Amino acid sequence: MRGRGVCLRLAALLFLLFPLTAHAVTPGERLADPALEARARAITTELRCLVCQNQSIDDSDASLAKDLRVLVREKLKEGMSDAQVREFVHARYGDFVLLRPPMKPGTLLLWAAPLIALLAGAAAIWMAARRRAGVPATPAKALSEEERARLKTLGVSHLETPKS
Incomplete structure (x- = not known):
């Protein structure tokens, strides 16, 4: 019974240490209009995020990400469409700011890299298996x-002769 209580306490502690959702958007950044906020x-x-590089500006705590979140909200308040704000x-x-960059010659390697890596790994495994x-x-x-x-003379008396 004692082990179960320790496990429950540990689970409660872990639950408190790791919040389920943590967004970087502060209440001061939010727009009053819920529809406009949802678009933002x-x-x-x-x-x-240009600082974190593997996070969206919505999730990042970097000051540049905060500035970009505010900029997006300002442009939406000015009446720009979602596409116009993204284009702005x-x-x-440049393309780097987009988490899903467009498919064009300059980003072709970026889109093809996972497939190339998968094919290279499969080829390496295939070659190693053939070699073996x-x-x-x-x-x-x-x-x-x-x-x-x-x-x-060494005491080995049972010898098997190989069959050919």
Whole structure:
């Protein structure tokens, strides 16, 4: 019974230490209009934080991400459409700011890299398997009479002769 209580306390502690959702958007940044705020959140989840690089600006705590979140909300308040706001940010920061960059010659390697890595890994595994399977096992050659006599002197009396 004691072990169960310890487990429950540990689970409660872990639950308190790791919040289920933690968004970087502060209450001061939120728009009063819920529809406009939902549009802003949709846009900011598609834009990469230029400091963190693996987070959206919606999730990032970096000051640049905060500035971009505020900028997106200002542009929406000015009456820009979602596409216009994305294009505005994209024009200033390039393809890198987009978490889903467009498919074009400049980003082709970015889109193809996972497939190339998968194919390279599969080819490496295939080649290693062929190399292993291609090496025939060399059959053991029969012992000479001299070797048999020496083994008998060492006390080895049961010898199997290889079948050919």
